Amino acid sequence: MRRRTRHLLAALAAGLMALPAAACAxxxxxxxxxxxxxxxxxxxxxxxxxxxxxxxxxxxxxxxxxxxxxxxxxxxxxxxxxxxxxxxxxxxxxxxxxxxxxxxxxxxxxxxxxxxxxxxxxxxxxxxxxxxSGFVSFDGGQVGRLQGRALLTAMGDRARGGRIVMMNGDLGDPNAAWFRQGALSVLTGRVRIARSYDTPGWSTDNAHAAMAAAIAALGPRGIDGALAANDAIAAGVVSALKSAGVRRLPPVTGQDADLEAVQRIVKGEQTMTVYKxxxxxxxxxxxxxxxxxxxxxxxxxxxxxxxxxxxxxxxxxxxTPREVTAATVRQTLVKDGVYTVAQICTRAVRPACDRAGLDAGRP
Missing domain, CATH: 3.40.50.2300 (Response regulator)
Structure with a gap:
C-alpha cells in the first residue's frame, strides 16, 4: 500500500511539473x-x-x-x-x-x-x-490592382488610349515587381504606357528626376496619368509636374498612407493612396x-x-490593403486612429479640408 501511495505521489508530482509546459502551449x-x-x-x-x-x-x-x-x-x-x-x-x-x-x-x-x-x-x-520560416505582408498584387483601377477611374474618358507613366519601385525589391504585376493586370490594353521607370531606393529625388525626364520627352501636357508605386515616389512625381509648370495635375496614385500624401490627396494633388x-x-x-x-x-x-x-x-x-481617397479619409485613416483630422488639416491644408468635407474642428 505504501509503495502504491509512493507511486501515486510520484505520478502526481510529475504531472504537476508538466503543467507549466502544457499551460504555455x-x-x-x-x-x-x-x-x-x-x-x-x-x-x-x-x-x-x-x-x-x-x-x-x-x-x-x-x-x-x-x-x-x-x-x-x-x-x-x-x-x-x-x-x-x-x-x-x-x-x-x-x-x-x-x-x-x-x-x-x-x-x-x-x-x-x-x-x-x-x-x-x-x-x-x-x-x-x-x-x-514564415512571411507576413499585404497582398502586393491587390495593391497594384487598387492603384490601376483608381488611376483608370480618375482618368475617365482619357483612359481610353491615354498615355501614362509607370513609376515603379526599387528594382531590387520583390514587392516592386509584385505591385507592378498587379497594376499591369488592370492597365494592359486600356492605356498606353508611354514611359516606365524603376526608382532606386523608392526615393522621392529619384522619382522627381525620372518624372522630369518623362515630361521632357512627352511634354507637360502629354501625360494623362502617373502610376506611382508608393507615396514617396508620388511626392517626386507631383513636385516634377509642378516644377514643369503643370497647373492641372494628372491623376497620381500612391501607397503607404503617409501623412504628407494624405494631405496631397485632400488638396487634390494626389488621387489616392493604398492604406495597409x-x-x-x-x-x-x-x-x-x-x-x-x-x-x-x-x-x-x-x-x-x-x-x-x-x-x-x-x-x-x-x-488585405485598402484604397484611400479624399472621400474616404475619415472612415479609414481617421477611424482607425492612424491620424486625427487635426493632424491632417493643418493651417495650410484647412481650406482644402473644408472643401473635402473634413471638419478640422472635429477629432
Missing part, C-alpha cells in the same frame, strides 16, 4: 517563459518603420509574452550593416528574428546562418530569400515569431503559403 499563453525576439527593419526613409511597425511589433510581443524582450536595429538602407546586426543578434542568443530585409538577396547568407543556428526568421513586409493597416501586419508577425520561438509552427498566424526564389511552401499571412 500556443501563442496566446502568458506563462513564465522568456526569450528575446529580434526585430530588424530596413530604413528610416519611410515614416512607418519607426513610428508604426516597430512599436506595434514590440507591443504585441509583450502582450503575448510579458517576460520576453525585443532587440531592435535599423539598417538605414545598408545591407552590410543589416548583416552585421543579424549576426550580432544570433550571437546574443535571440530565439527568433523578424526581418524586413534591406536587400532580399544580400541577406540570404545571413538567413542561412540563422537557420543553422536554430533561429527561425520571419520575413516581414517583403519576402527575403533563403530558408525563412500596419497594426494587423505587426500583430501577425509578432504572433508568428512568438509561436516559432516557443518551438512550434506559425499556426493560426499563417493562412496560406508562398514560394520565394529559394524556398517553397513558406507559411504566410497575406493581408
Amino acid at each position: 500556443g501563442t496566446e499563453r502568458t506563462g513564465a517563459d522568456s526569450f528575446t525576439v529580434g526585430v530588424l527593419l530596413p530604413s528610416r526613409i519611410l515614416p512607418r518603420w519607426e513610428h508604426a511597425d516597430r512599436p506595434l511589433i514590440e507591443k504585441r510581443v509583450k502582450e503575448l509574452c510579458p517576460r520576453c524582450a525585443v532587440e531592435y536595429a535599423n539598417a538605414d538602407d545598408d545591407p552590410a550593416r543589416q548583416r552585421q546586426q543579424m549576426t550580432s543578434m544570433i550571437t546574443k542568443g535571440v530565439k527568433v528574428i523578424v526581418l524586413d530585409a534591406a536587400d532580399t538577396r544580400a541577406l540570404r547568407s545571413s538567413i542561412r546562418d540563422a537557420h543553422r543556428s536554430g533561429v527561425p526568421v520571419v520575413a516581414y513586409d517583403r519576402l527575403a530569400e533563403g530558408p525563412v 493597416p500596419f497594426r494587423l501586419e505587426a500583430a501577425a508577425a509578432a504572433e508568428m515569431a512568438v509561436a516559432l520561438a516557443r518551438g512550434g509552427r506559425p499556426g493560426g498566424a499563417a493562412t496560406t503559403t508562398v514560394d520565394s526564389p529559394t524556398t517553397r511552401h513558406i507559411p504566410a499571412r497575406l493581408l
Whole structure:
C-alpha cells in the first residue's frame, strides 16, 4: 500500500511539473517563459518603420509574452550593416528574428546562418530569400490592382488610349515587381504606357528626376496619368509636374498612407493612396515569431503559403490593403486612429479640408 501511495505521489508530482509546459502551449499563453525576439527593419526613409511597425511589433510581443524582450536595429538602407546586426543578434542568443530585409538577396547568407543556428526568421513586409520560416505582408498584387483601377477611374474618358507613366519601385525589391504585376493586370490594353521607370531606393529625388525626364520627352501636357508605386515616389512625381509648370495635375496614385500624401490627396494633388493597416501586419508577425520561438509552427498566424526564389511552401499571412481617397479619409485613416483630422488639416491644408468635407474642428 505504501509503495502504491509512493507511486501515486510520484505520478502526481510529475504531472504537476508538466503543467507549466502544457499551460504555455500556443501563442496566446502568458506563462513564465522568456526569450528575446529580434526585430530588424530596413530604413528610416519611410515614416512607418519607426513610428508604426516597430512599436506595434514590440507591443504585441509583450502582450503575448510579458517576460520576453525585443532587440531592435535599423539598417538605414545598408545591407552590410543589416548583416552585421543579424549576426550580432544570433550571437546574443535571440530565439527568433523578424526581418524586413534591406536587400532580399544580400541577406540570404545571413538567413542561412540563422537557420543553422536554430533561429527561425520571419520575413516581414517583403519576402527575403533563403530558408525563412514564415512571411507576413499585404497582398502586393491587390495593391497594384487598387492603384490601376483608381488611376483608370480618375482618368475617365482619357483612359481610353491615354498615355501614362509607370513609376515603379526599387528594382531590387520583390514587392516592386509584385505591385507592378498587379497594376499591369488592370492597365494592359486600356492605356498606353508611354514611359516606365524603376526608382532606386523608392526615393522621392529619384522619382522627381525620372518624372522630369518623362515630361521632357512627352511634354507637360502629354501625360494623362502617373502610376506611382508608393507615396514617396508620388511626392517626386507631383513636385516634377509642378516644377514643369503643370497647373492641372494628372491623376497620381500612391501607397503607404503617409501623412504628407494624405494631405496631397485632400488638396487634390494626389488621387489616392493604398492604406495597409500596419497594426494587423505587426500583430501577425509578432504572433508568428512568438509561436516559432516557443518551438512550434506559425499556426493560426499563417493562412496560406508562398514560394520565394529559394524556398517553397513558406507559411504566410497575406493581408488585405485598402484604397484611400479624399472621400474616404475619415472612415479609414481617421477611424482607425492612424491620424486625427487635426493632424491632417493643418493651417495650410484647412481650406482644402473644408472643401473635402473634413471638419478640422472635429477629432
